[in-house]
Amino acid sequence: MGDLGLFGPDSITWKVHKEPIVTMGGLRSLYLQALHPRAVAAIAQNSGYKADPWGRFxxxxxxxxxxxYGTMAEVELAASRVRRMHSQMRATDPRxxxxxxxxxxxxxxxxxxAEVESFLTTARRAGLELTDAEVDGYYTEQLRAAEMIGLNPGTxxxxxxxVAAYYAEIRPELAMTKESAETAFFLTVPPVPGNWGSRSLRLGLTLGPTRWAYFGIAGTALALLPPWAxxxxxxxxxxxxxxxADLSVRGLRLLIKATxxxxxxxYRVAPMRQAALERVGIA
Structure with a gap:
């Protein structure tokens, strides 16, 4: 086999992320992340997501x-860029x-x-069958990704x-702030790319088939949040x-599989995944 990168074809990570529905977990994680006052302040004060949301995505x-799916050289290069960028950024606690x-x-x-739990939870609630050992295996594998962004895996x-204990411990620190509400609204009603072809309505919003479809996706992502969130x-x-939420996300997964x-x-397999499969001899 070629360079397996951080994970490889026998990993639980590759099994989970083979599912296209996992992309919805990324949106769920953003709603969840926005409930941490410092985290959402850091995003709001340093990110240009409002000016270029689709580019940031x-x-x-x-x-x-x-x-x-990258080689170790690609992973280390990408992670070093992110660490370097983050080390130069500061934000102000709104409280x-x-x-x-x-x-x-x-x-x-x-x-x-918030990110890895959202990916895993979305996949499982959409119908991906995983044993308890595989669930723990996914979280353990993701410690490698945590280390790449500068965290001590032991923490x-x-x-x-x-993960459940961590959420219980951190919940008292979470709160709905002005920036949380603004971020959540933006995630639910992002600006429409010009090529969506939607018609303009009052209040500067636009509606069309793709917009309605996105509302359904955003609504499902919100409904997939833990009850306390x-x-x-x-x-x-x-x-x-x-x-x-389970019925909705399972229906979406079935629709994706059918289409x-x-x-x-x-276009059936993400280019990075396809490149990794070819690299390790699984075309």
């Missing part, structure tokens, strides 16, 4: 794809006025856990039980909401 996706580095271990750990939750956004923590055969072959 593409850059983030490229980084995640590299971590998942205390304190200036802080955005590469504080606490913030990096929150973003990491990062590496099993499902540790939904309540912080003013939503319902009822079990019925969880059941509705994939009609998609041109070159």
């Amino acid at each position: 593409e850059r983030t996706s490229a980084y995640v794809g590299t971590i998942l 205390t006025g304190e200036t802080f580095r955005i590469d504080e271990p606490e913030l990096l750990r929150w973003v990491h856990v 990062v939750p590496g099993t499902a039980a540790e 939904r309540k912080m956004y003013g939503g319902l923590g009822w079990p019925t909401t969880d059941k509705s 994939l055969p009609a998609v041109p072959a070159q």
